[in-house]
Amino acid sequence: MDNPELIPIYIMGKRYLVPPSLTIQKAMEYGGYTLVRGCGCRGGFCGACATVYRLGSDYKLRIGLACQTVVEPEMYLAQIPSFPARRPQYRLEELKPTLGQLLALYPELMRCLSCGTCTKACPQNLDVRDYMAAAMRGDIGAVADKSFDCIMCGLCTARCPAEEVQYNIAILCRRLYGRYLAPRSQHLIERVAEVEAGQYDQALAAMKQMPVEELRRQYNARDIEPE
Ligand code: FES
Secondary structure: OOOOOOEEEEEOOEEEEEOOOOEHHHHHHHOOOOOOOOOOOOOOOOOOOEEEEEEOOOOOOEEEEOOOOEOOOOEEEEEOOOOOOOOOOOOHHHOOOOHHHHHHHOHHHHHOOOOOHHHHHOOOOOOHHHHHHHHHHOOHHHHHHHOOOOOOOOHHHHHOOOOOOHHHHHHHHHHHHHHHHOOOOHHHHHHHHHHHOOOOHHHHHHHHHOOHHHHHHHHHOOOOOOO
């Protein structure tokens, strides 16, 4: 007789009874799995724990991060710790921030059907279809902006009927934006020059000698937003 306080879930097709308060990740560990791959930060940031699941006889395929999604009765789980997405090699300093460059590296970009399956698959609730439309226009800044919260879990690509690699295209755009298009920060340029001129060497050397308690006191008393 099953313990009524536990609920049934299916991991790799095998039935397990687990407490209903657990996340998928913890339920797998409760079931005896040691997570070596497909588990990183446990906090919803690293994208290592992409999961596809179905509930009972419902036809609908659902997605989630195993570390963030709480188990439900009759959950049929499939982990996707990595997906064989295409990822061309490049050297950022040899690239140009143009549509032509995106197409040279990802010629499949224009095969996007704008079906929105990627958007539905995103556990970060990003409008992936929208940033793919921006990529097809060559608007690299918009792709960088709209994909900023991507955690590279790969679920968009896993579900895409056109075999796009949305998340790899998006990180290329973020890199191109950061390297070539983002406005330079004058303040940062000046601070780097000060560091290189040795302006902080003495202060740093003194801090290295400081007892931890004094270091902590000075840190807590610091001027957070200096004029
Ligand atoms: S383990 Fe990092 S996002 Fe889930």
